[in-house]
Amino acid sequence: xxxxxxxxxxxxxxxxxxxxxxxxxxxxxxxxxxxxxxxxxxxxxxxxxxxxxxxxxxxxxxxxxxxxxxxxxxxxxxxxxxxxxxxxxxxxxxxxxxxxxxxxxxxxxxxxxxxxxxxxxxxxxxxxxxxxxxxxxxxxxxxxxxxxxxxxxxxxxxxxxxxxxxxxxxxxxxxxxxxxxxxxxxxxxxxxxxxxxxxxxxxxxxxxxxxxxxxxxxxxxxxxxxxxxxxxxxxxxxxxxxxxxxxxxxxxxxxxxxxxxxxxxxxxxxxxxxxxxxxxxxxxxxxxxxxxx
Ligand code: OGA
Ligand code: MN
Numbered sequence: 001x002x003x004x005x006x007x008x009x010x011x012x013x014x015x016x017x018x019x020x021x022x023x024x025x026x027x028x029x030x031x032x033x034x035x036x037x038x039x040x041x042x043x044x045x046x047x048x049x050x051x052x053x054x055x056x057x058x059x060x061x062x063x064x065x066x067x068x069x070x071x072x073x074x075x076x077x078x079x080x081x082x083x084x085x086x087x088x089x090x091x092x093x094x095x096x097x098x099x100x101x102x103x104x105x106x107x108x109x110x111x112x113x114x115x116x117x118x119x120x121x122x123x124x125x126x127x128x129x130x131x132x133x134x135x136x137x138x139x140x141x142x143x144x145x146x147x148x149x150x151x152x153x154x155x156x157x158x159x160x161x162x163x164x165x166x167x168x169x170x171x172x173x174x175x176x177x178x179x180x181x182x183x184x185x186x187x188x189x190x191x192x193x194x195x196x197x198x199x200x201x202x203x204x205x206x207x208x209x210x211x212x213x214x215x216x217x218x219x220x221x222x223x224x225x226x227x228x229x230x231x232x233x234x235x236x237x238x239x240x241x242x243x244x245x246x247x248x249x250x251x252x253x254x255x256x257x258x259x260x261x262x263x264x265x266x267x268x269x270x271x272x273x274x275x276x277x278x279x280x281x282x283x284x285x286x287x288x289x290x291x292x293x
Pocket of ligand 1: 082105111122124134135136137258259260261272274
């Protein structure tokens with residue numbers, strides 16, 4: 001049976017059905033999903049139950065995976081637990097460092113933009129959903145780029161922004177990030193406008209990890225980043241997903257921002273498992289933007 005692709009919004013996003021990952025899918029279906037990712041930026045795959053090993057095996061069919069960040073639950077493995085409870089079932093202290101670190105996902109961001117080689121795509125599977133809240137929202141930075149005024153396109157054209165995971169965490173609390181995390185993940189430079197080597201379409205690399213922009217005072221840099229995020233995340237350029245158990249969403253970090261909505265972390269339980277497909281190359285080498293990164 002051919003896979004079915006239904007758009008989620010007029011601008012981006014699609015629901016893909018007609019296959020079962022657990023029962024095995026052939027390379028042609030993987031190629032179709034990958035092709036759809038380039039076209040639609042976010043893909044919803046409903047009713048795809050999976051455990052961690054199945055998720056790693058499925059995600060690896062799209063390319064090598066990133067390792068989970070230092071200091072996170074599952075650090076050094078290929079799966080990240082986005083949850084308010086630990087693998088042994090105990091609730092995290094909602095004001096503790098580990099919970100705060102994850103809560104900073106409520107700011108619009110792009111996964112791994114703070115790594116020299118920013119991620120290609122992320123996959124999140126809904127293992128246990130919150131009773132209320134806990135939606136995830138996406139916004140197209142490619143559609144946003146295409147709606148910028150010519151003036152703004154010129155203004156952002158050659159900008160280099162520094163991305164730092166600590167910066168986004170420290171907006172929430174001084175306790176949200178450890179000294180080890182700060183030391184191991186220093187700020188990295190990235191182009192603010194990137195061109196996808198396959199689609200040739202441009203998109204913005206913006207969001208909460210940006211701590212400064214080259215040759216710009218910090219307050220101006222912050223205002224510009226905020227202005228661009230506001231343009232990108234207008235309701236008509238966004239998609240908010242209310243999760244159902246066994247939903248999977250794959251998103252292209254090169255063309256979308258995303259954020260998690262809060263839920264009751266004290267009385268409710270939510271478990272999402274995250275795997276990340278690595279980017280192909282660092283974006284910035286020897287002071288220059290690399291074509292095709
Ligand atoms: C992520 C993320 C948001 C959420 O997994 O990268 O930002 O809603 N998640 O859990
Ligand atoms: Mn994220």
